[in-house]
Amino acid sequence: MKKDLRSHWSLRFLIIYRKMVTRNGMLYPILGFASCVAFLYMSFGDLKLSANFTKGPRFSFVERNGTQFFLNGKPLYINGWNSYWLMAHSVDESSRPKVSAMLQAGAKMGLTVCRTWAFNDGGYNALQISPGQFDERVFKALDYVIAEARQQGIRLLLSLVNNLQPYGGKTQYVNWAWQEGVGLSSSNDSFFFDPSIRKYFKNYVLTVLTRKNTITGIQYRNDPTIFAWELINEPRCMTDPSGDTLQDWVEEMSAFIKSIDKNHLLTIGLEGFYGPSSPKKATVNPEQWASALGADFMRNSNITNVDFASVHIYPDQWFHGLGFEEKRNYVSKWMHSHIEDCDKELKKPVMFTEYGLSDQNKDFQLSQREQLYRTIQDIIYKSAKKKGSGAGALVWQFFVEGMQEYSDDFGMVPWQSPPIYKLTIEHSCKLARIQGLIQENGNLKQLCSKRK
Numbered sequence: 001m002k003k004d005l006r007s008h009w010s011l012r013f014l015i016i017y018r019k020m021v022t023r024n025g026m027l028y029p030i031l032g033f034a035s036c037v038a039f040l041y042m043s044f045g046d047l048k049l050s051a052n053f054t055k056g057p058r059f060s061f062v063e064r065n066g067t068q069f070f071l072n073g074k075p076l077y078i079n080g081w082n083s084y085w086l087m088a089h090s091v092d093e094s095s096r097p098k099v100s101a102m103l104q105a106g107a108k109m110g111l112t113v114c115r116t117w118a119f120n121d122g123g124y125n126a127l128q129i130s131p132g133q134f135d136e137r138v139f140k141a142l143d144y145v146i147a148e149a150r151q152q153g154i155r156l157l158l159s160l161v162n163n164l165q166p167y168g169g170k171t172q173y174v175n176w177a178w179q180e181g182v183g184l185s186s187s188n189d190s191f192f193f194d195p196s197i198r199k200y201f202k203n204y205v206l207t208v209l210t211r212k213n214t215i216t217g218i219q220y221r222n223d224p225t226i227f228a229w230e231l232i233n234e235p236r237c238m239t240d241p242s243g244d245t246l247q248d249w250v251e252e253m254s255a256f257i258k259s260i261d262k263n264h265l266l267t268i269g270l271e272g273f274y275g276p277s278s279p280k281k282a283t284v285n286p287e288q289w290a291s292a293l294g295a296d297f298m299r300n301s302n303i304t305n306v307d308f309a310s311v312h313i314y315p316d317q318w319f320h321g322l323g324f325e326e327k328r329n330y331v332s333k334w335m336h337s338h339i340e341d342c343d344k345e346l347k348k349p350v351m352f353t354e355y356g357l358s359d360q361n362k363d364f365q366l367s368q369r370e371q372l373y374r375t376i377q378d379i380i381y382k383s384a385k386k387k388g389s390g391a392g393a394l395v396w397q398f399f400v401e402g403m404q405e406y407s408d409d410f411g412m413v414p415w416q417s418p419p420i421y422k423l424t425i426e427h428s429c430k431l432a433r434i435q436g437l438i439q440e441n442g443n444l445k446q447l448c449s450k451r452k
């Protein structure tokens with residue numbers, strides 16, 4: 001208990017310390033620093049400390065009206081990225097600097113949203129050790145991620161569980177239910193329909209949403225640093241291709257989240273495949289298999305408590321034997337189709353929450369990645385100019401030097417590829433310019449002043 005309190009204080013001290021350093025442009029001698037902090041703490045206590053988190057860039061909740069996001073009354077279009085590993089890297093003090101460096105680097109590229117995992121079920125450094133049992137050490141790591149994002153002016157799209165096995169996922173929930181003797185089935189799709197497992201997941205969601213951040217003192221559900229919640233990464237329920245099972249799960253879980261937290265936007269985390277509710281659109285799917293995964297983009301995304309649609313872009317995984325140009329044309333068709341769905345039928349924003357080009361293709365060149373990114377970003381830019389529903393896109397995935405083991409076919413250290421680094425900043429500036437954000441934001445003013 002006492003130990004917890006101390007580390008909690010020392011983090012707060014660290015944050016104040018850094019603020020003082022940047023404000024004055026010099027380092028205080030350690031003694032001066034310590035007594036200064038002690039003075040601050042004794043004089044103003046929590047009031048002063050929490051004031052540190054409400055100053056700086058103005059932070060309000062991102063809202064939605066019709067097909068657009070709004071921030072402080074202005075339409076918001078997003079250039080962002082994925083770094084799923086932020087919590088995992090914040091558990092140990094020794095790897096935390098990588099988290100801070102990544103968020104800072106994102107801000108330096110003018111990026112505004114980072115998507116990351118707010119789950120780790122079972123396994124190494126799990127947040128949820130077993131149903132309803134949490135590791136406080138790991139929760140503090142997530143506290144750190146959120147506090148640090150706020151410091152850097154970055155908002156987080158937090159995903160709550162994985163459909164896939166990394167970091168536990170639905171398979172872990174099913175195993176837990178099985179071990180406790182309450183599971184109905186050993187199929188990992190029972191995650192969606194087994195009442196005991198639904199209870200496990202709801203309990204998890206409740207604990208996360210009502211968590212009081214030990215660094216900022218703000219409950220997660222009240223923290224505007226969180227851009228939105230994502231129910232589940234890439235849900236599929238192949239045992240029920242009608243789509244009814246997943247639909248029912250999303251309806252129940254989205255209503256549950258909204259009953260706890262009305263501040264934040266909510267998305268599902270879909271890959272975007274069309275299902276039985278829109279047979280004509282099936283021709284836009286990569287191939288026939290994609291219509292039979294138990295996910296149904298139009299039907300699932302139409303649920304009232306789902307504030308915006310989510311879509312992924314992985315032409316390498318969806319096609320074999322297509323050339324790069326054909327893949328690029330497909331991506332354009334895929335995006336336009338979903339933007340049109342959202343403009344005309346769903347009447348909500350759509351975010352392309354993962355996009356990537358594999359470096360394992362036999363004819364891979366880095367310039368292709370640049371071209372594909374440019375195609376995707378241009379479509380968002382055109383949508384933004386027309387005040388359309390194409391609200392943003394997030395690269396999969398960025399990391400920093402010295403963590404190659406967290407990469408995959410799609411990962412990169414952005415500044416190691418100068419053309420992509422430059423392209424990313426240009427897109428941030430183009431979006432900021434049409435949103436009229438450059439003048440009011442010192443970081444963007446500096447970043448974008450040289451770029452037309």
Ligand SMILES: *[C@@H]1O[C@H](CO)[C@@H](O)[C@H](O)[C@H]1NC(C)=O
Pocket residue numbers: 065066
């Ligand atoms: C949403 O947009 C409509 C049309 O532009 C406007 O009339 C309405 O006041 C807006 N609602 C909110 C809550 O801002």
Ligand SMILES: *[C@@H]1O[C@H](CO)[C@@H](O)[C@H](O)[C@H]1NC(C)=O
Pocket residue numbers: 163164165169171188
């Ligand atoms: C579901 O479980 C099977 C084994 O029972 C496994 O092979 C498969 O990868 C799992 N799928 C997911 C998405 O976890």
Ligand SMILES: *[C@@H]1O[C@H](CO)[C@@H](O)[C@H](O)[C@H]1NC(C)=O
Pocket residue numbers: 298299302345346
């Ligand atoms: C969405 O739901 C409404 C009713 O809530 C329905 O009228 C509409 O047709 C649905 N749209 C799609 C695309 O499913």
